[in-house]
Amino acid sequence: MDGDGDRVAFCPFCGKHISQLSQFCFSCGRSLEFLTEGPNKPATSAQPDNAKQTGKPCPSFKQFVDYRSAKTKEHEGFNYGSRGKHSYKKTTERKPVQINIGLMVWIGTEVKPLRGKMLPVFVDPEIAAPELLKQAVQKMTKFNKDVQDGKYILLYPDRSEVVHLPGSERPFKLAEYKKELGRPYGRITLFICLETDFKGVADDTSESDSEIDIPSRSTVEFNRADTVR
Structure with a gap:
């Protein structure tokens, strides 16, 4: 050599x-x-x-x-x-994504989205329903002082409660919902609603049924006698 x-x-x-x-x-x-x-x-x-x-x-x-x-x-x-391994690790971390959160309230005979209450929320793409609800309520009450206090629930646009992924028994995860929905995160909209307003649908139906007057047997017989006269 x-x-x-x-x-x-x-x-x-x-x-x-x-x-x-x-x-x-x-x-x-x-x-x-x-x-x-x-x-x-x-x-x-x-x-x-x-x-x-x-x-x-x-x-x-x-x-x-x-x-x-x-x-x-x-x-x-x-x-x-130039920054070594530390800069490389930072690029592999999950970044927050933006979705939209609206407010549903009882209007007329059902819960409907309230205009002017849509806000962006930045969350982890792997977030589950309970934590997403918590962050959504915090954001909504922070920017809207007129929002009522109370227990809220998270709703899909079709007014069904967010617990499982639509049409399945799998627990809700934002990333999986986005994948099945086929939309970018920025076009996803979920809603929060007072539990009392949400349950008002069922309560209103039961109250309407209770207002129907079903006459007793004696009342019917009395009305027939009065008609004969």
């Missing part, structure tokens, strides 16, 4: 291949300075007398560790960019 740095193809201590002659072996950490002591020293594949392993690190082992640590950091910066 040509050149002073190419005289040795492997470490005489551990046999590890050496692409370029340096002060230390990158594998075992042994000093290779004796190989560069003289420019005319011939290359040899035989191990020197002090190449026998003694189980103890050489006196300059700490220098080797520091040198390898510096090289490792240099390689990490090359592989992951």
Whole structure:
């Protein structure tokens, strides 16, 4: 081989291949300075007398560790960019996504979306229904002081409660809902509604039924007698 740095193809201590002659072996950490002591020293594949392993690190082992640590950091910066691994990890974290939250209230005979109460909410795409409801209520009450206090529930646009994914028994997850809906996050709209308003649909129906006057048997007979007269 040509050149002073190419005289040795492997470490005489551990046999590890050496692409370029340096002060230390990158594998075992042994000093290779004796190989560069003289420019005319011939290359040899035989191990020197002090190449026998003694189980103890050489006196300059700490220098080797520091040198390898510096090289490792240099390689990490090359592989992951100028900021190293930290900047790479940040790019793999989930970013919040934006959806729209509206307010439904009792209007006439049913709950309907209230105009002017639509707000964007930034949430984790893996958020579940309970946490999404909590964040939606916080956002709505923060920007609308006229929103009534009370227990709220989360509703789909069709006024059904958000508990499971539509048409299944799987618990609601925003990312899965978005996938099945086939829309971008920015076009997803869910609603919050007072539980009392939501239950008012059933309550109103029952109250309407109770207002129907069903006459008793005696009343019917009295009306018939009065008609005969």
